[in-house]
Amino acid sequence: MNRGLRMPLAMLAAPLAFFVAFFLAPLAVVILASLSDTANAWTLEQYVRVLADRYHWEVILVTFRIACLTTLVSLLLGYPLAWYLTRMVRWRAWRRVCVILLVVPMFTSNIVRSFGWMVLLGRKGLLNQTLLDGGLIDRPLRLLGTETGILIGMVYVLLPFMVLAIGNALSRLDASHELASADLGAPPRATFFHVILPLTLPGVISGCIMVFTLAVSAYVTPALLSGGRISVLSMLIFQQYSSVFDFHYGGALSVVLLIFTLVMVGFAGRIGRTRGDA
Amino acid sequence: MKIRTTLPFKTAFLATAIGGVCAQPTMADDKTLTVALYGGNWGDAFIGCVAQPFTQATGIKVVPEIGTSTTTLAKLQQQKAKPGIDVAWMDGGISELAQQAGVLDSLDATAIPHLADVVPQGLYRSGDSVFAVSSGYYSLGLTYNTHEISQPPTSWNDLWKPAYAGAVTLPSPANSAGVPFLFFLAQARGLDTADLSPLLEQLAELDTSSYYDSSGAASNAFQSGEAIIGAHFNVGAWDLVDKGLPIGFVVPKEGAWATDARLHLIKGAPHKAAAQRFIDTALTREASACLAEKLYLGPAVKNVQVPPAVATKLPWGERGSLADLRMLDWNTINARRAAVTDDWNRKVAR
Known part of the structure; x- marks a missing residue:
């Protein structure tokens, strides 16, 4: 074998083996289970059961609605935040502090953070107490167990991914583009929409894809903040694997979630590419 | 080399x-x-x-x-x-x-x-x-907040009292106690366990705070005051009491699932x-x-x-004594687990 090839191959072997053992193999197990029945005969029965039922479509709709809204809100909050961090903060140390503040919550468990939101959003939580004390509402708002509650928790958990992806794109932007745009008489607004935004679009798209895929498959945050009153696909999957033990049906639900997500991600990637080319 | x-x-x-x-x-x-x-x-x-x-x-x-x-x-x-x-x-x-x-x-x-x-x-x-x-x-008994509820509840029907609206917590089918508890609750309310639909419809109308997947989530709901009454494990409920929280645990007159x-x-x-x-x-x-x-x-x-x-x-x-515990036949419950969970998803968790 070519000596030049041997080293990269040797280096690839470990991650490749890891990928096969811990990603492809389990995925294959799930797919095989979804395509068979309890007697181990091949069948598409599970998929018919999932897709021919209005109920599942409603759950898919709720799941994707929450994921899309999470992505949208993260984008609307994340872009200005990334802008602030990369463009407006002049003092280096403060920028570091801001980035640390952004990243540190990711070091604590998702469960702990979701419990934190349960305390804040609850009937007697900080938010309701403040609104009640301020006389803005007469009785506590119901936030836990609603899509709004799940959305708040998800945006909090996933916002850092968006900010880091966009911030990275913004910081790599060549300042001369903006100077040229201004030189040619474009007002700052036009420069932003015609120069900066298209150039940072790959960062925006990758941030959106990351947030979307994490949101659509999230279990802990929706499970805790929904209080079991709203179902998302991941919760139905967990139920099948944890208490019903129907791995065939649970597998089919997982594969459906995976395919829908891949379609959405492929779609988003396409937008990024065509806009990037133009 | x-x-x-x-x-x-x-x-x-x-x-x-x-x-x-x-x-x-x-x-x-x-x-x-x-x-x-x-x-x-x-x-x-x-x-x-x-x-x-x-x-x-x-x-x-x-x-x-x-x-x-x-x-x-x-x-x-x-x-x-x-x-x-x-x-x-x-x-x-x-x-x-x-x-x-x-x-x-x-x-x-x-x-x-x-x-x-x-x-x-x-x-x-x-x-x-x-x-x-x-x-x-271990049992799943009626657990309540002693600050909010001065008179200890005596029946599982008390969960439906209007005063507790929005502050009730029960196990979800993802919890190991979730499905058997539904069978028990149907019995306690005098319903036929052969068809749990009427119970699920009653639960859909019950204004719950949450259905919990894990015992920890139930403890958390009682601790934060999010839930003031509900079904919780004696192990978890007494743990809260031992920590000095205003929690009570009772086995109501219909007994408790265990x-x-x-x-x-x-x-x-x-x-x-x-x-x-x-x-x-x-x-x-x-x-x-x-x-x-x-x-x-x-x-x-x-x-x-x-x-x-x-x-x-x-x-x-x-x-009480061992006789107050309602231990249901697990084989019957396991046989109907998938169907009951499915029915629950459609009637309650949406």
Whole structure:
């Protein structure tokens, strides 16, 4: 074998083996289970059961609605935040502090953070107490167990991914583009929409894809903040694997979630590419 | 050149190291026993109350294999040909599934003499052979906030009182108690358990705060005041009381649903004799009293003496007894689990 090839191959072997053992193999197990029945005969029965039922479509709709809204809100909050961090903060140390503040919550468990939101959003939580004390509402708002509650928790958990992806794109932007745009008489607004935004679009798209895929498959945050009153696909999957033990049906639900997500991600990637080319 | 010499060397080194680690248990084969148990305070109690006395008496080291009942069953099914686990604690319900999966050995009264001290309903039989023995009961009773509710509730119907709207918590079907609790609640409300739809419709109208997946989530809801009444495990509820929270736990007049943590001897266990001895140790009065003190597990062993402070916290409540616990037939529940969960998803969780 070519000596030049041997080293990269040797280096690839470990991650490749890891990928096969811990990603492809389990995925294959799930797919095989979804395509068979309890007697181990091949069948598409599970998929018919999932897709021919209005109920599942409603759950898919709720799941994707929450994921899309999470992505949208993260984008609307994340872009200005990334802008602030990369463009407006002049003092280096403060920028570091801001980035640390952004990243540190990711070091604590998702469960702990979701419990934190349960305390804040609850009937007697900080938010309701403040609104009640301020006389803005007469009785506590119901936030836990609603899509709004799940959305708040998800945006909090996933916002850092968006900010880091966009911030990275913004910081790599060549300042001369903006100077040229201004030189040619474009007002700052036009420069932003015609120069900066298209150039940072790959960062925006990758941030959106990351947030979307994490949101659509999230279990802990929706499970805790929904209080079991709203179902998302991941919760139905967990139920099948944890208490019903129907791995065939649970597998089919997982594969459906995976395919829908891949379609959405492929779609988003396409937008990024065509806009990037133009 | 360098990589060619060091890589095989490192691989060999790694292989030796891994081999060494893996080989250790086989070297000390007769001196260890692998026991599957739960994590957290349950696992700590099982180790403190059973494993340590066992090791002291026999010199055999207990290797805990930590996991929930479901995880343990999954492991047992995978290892069916060559089991690595000798003894397993699994909850009621999963125990029946393990029996059907054919991973359990029968418990023999000559090898485990303390089986004779266990109450009759604590021995689970399939035909003539005993496939599981109870190591203590826990119940799902009516738990309430004593600040918000001054008069202790007396009936499961109290959950529907308008005063508690928006502040009720119940287990979801993802919790191991979720589905059996529905059967119990239907009975308590005088409904036919053959069709749970009417109960699910009543639950859909009940203004709950949450349906919890884990016992921890229920404790959290009571702690934060999010829930002021609901069904919670005696183990978790009394833990909150012990922490000084204003919580009460009662067994209402309809009784409380209960199940147990059971001990199983694994078919083809590598250390069968030691495993039988271990189960025997767990069935002593001392071990049973110890579990009652640490987890408030109601003893399945006859004539266990516990301090009065512990006695009030046992699953049957202050004045109750084993007869107040409603233990439903798990085989019926397991057979209908998928259908009930599905019905729940459509009627309640949306």
